[in-house]
Amino acid sequence: MTMNADPLAALIGQEHAVSRLNAIAHDPPQSIVIEGGDADARVALALYWAMRLNCASGSIPCGQCPACRQIGDLVFNDLLFFDGREGVIKIGTIRDQRGTWGQPPNGDGFRVSIFAEAQMFKTEAANALLKSLEEPRPGNVFVLAAPQRERLLETLVSRSWVITMGWPDVRRNEPEITEWTTALANFWRTGRGWFERTSPKGAVDKNLAMQVVLGMQRELREALSGTCGTPLSSGLVQMYDLRGLRRIDLVLEQAQDALNTSVPVNPAMVLDWVATRMT
Numbered sequence: 001m002t003m004n005a006d007p008l009a010a011l012i013g014q015e016h017a018v019s020r021l022n023a024i025a026h027d028p029p030q031s032i033v034i035e036g037g038d039a040d041a042r043v044a045l046a047l048y049w050a051m052r053l054n055c056a057s058g059s060i061p062c063g064q065c066p067a068c069r070q071i072g073d074l075v076f077n078d079l080l081f082f083d084g085r086e087g088v089i090k091i092g093t094i095r096d097q098r099g100t101w102g103q104p105p106n107g108d109g110f111r112v113s114i115f116a117e118a119q120m121f122k123t124e125a126a127n128a129l130l131k132s133l134e135e136p137r138p139g140n141v142f143v144l145a146a147p148q149r150e151r152l153l154e155t156l157v158s159r160s161w162v163i164t165m166g167w168p169d170v171r172r173n174e175p176e177i178t179e180w181t182t183a184l185a186n187f188w189r190t191g192r193g194w195f196e197r198t199s200p201k202g203a204v205d206k207n208l209a210m211q212v213v214l215g216m217q218r219e220l221r222e223a224l225s226g227t228c229g230t231p232l233s234s235g236l237v238q239m240y241d242l243r244g245l246r247r248i249d250l251v252l253e254q255a256q257d258a259l260n261t262s263v264p265v266n267p268a269m270v271l272d273w274v275a276t277r278m279t
């Protein structure tokens, strides 16, 4: 991973999530889930939490003491950092640490185990972690960071304190992409006007499909944040309740995963899959 000079730089604009963590720092829950934001912001918030629980100041991280600096560099001896951005998190990885988790931390603070992009857990690995969470581990706390809680094992989430970060800034979509995203939302409302766009041979390449998915996510995040500055985002709010909007987000994340794999996929089929998930 590339480290910023300031490991917490991605927290700008996330004061709400930071203050929620500060509010629970006097009695840290054994496990927290961090959702929302983007991957960098989630990692930064997880590192903030590790600093908050280990800083020599005993309070808001100073950023200067050995604990703060070592956590920022991922070399602190009471920090375990598992990076789902580098691939699936396997059961062996979890088993290897169970002995460590049975021990109190080395220092005076807490041992913080961070799982970045924890949706990359294999099911068996997630279940193995669940076992660790079910046994009290004094001085050990866990952080599961993922785009949204629905992508994690439900039993893990139900044992965790959930912190939701603000969604990233919404940029406007290009007119060509807006045409597609509007057509998609219209299809969800009316069941019409979609397949004639995707079915002509060569109508959708992988790049376009990804742009449509990202464009839809932008509109959706605007809808989720309640600002609704575009006809489409306000339309989405009228069509779906919060659960529905979160379900769309999940579908779009899965489509993104499908388009990102090295396995050849038919991009038009991925878009059709997205379209038919929400009708």
Ligand SMILES: [Zn+2]
Binding pocket: 054, 055, 056, 057, 061, 062, 063, 064, 065, 066, 067, 068, 069
């Ligand atoms: Zn410090």
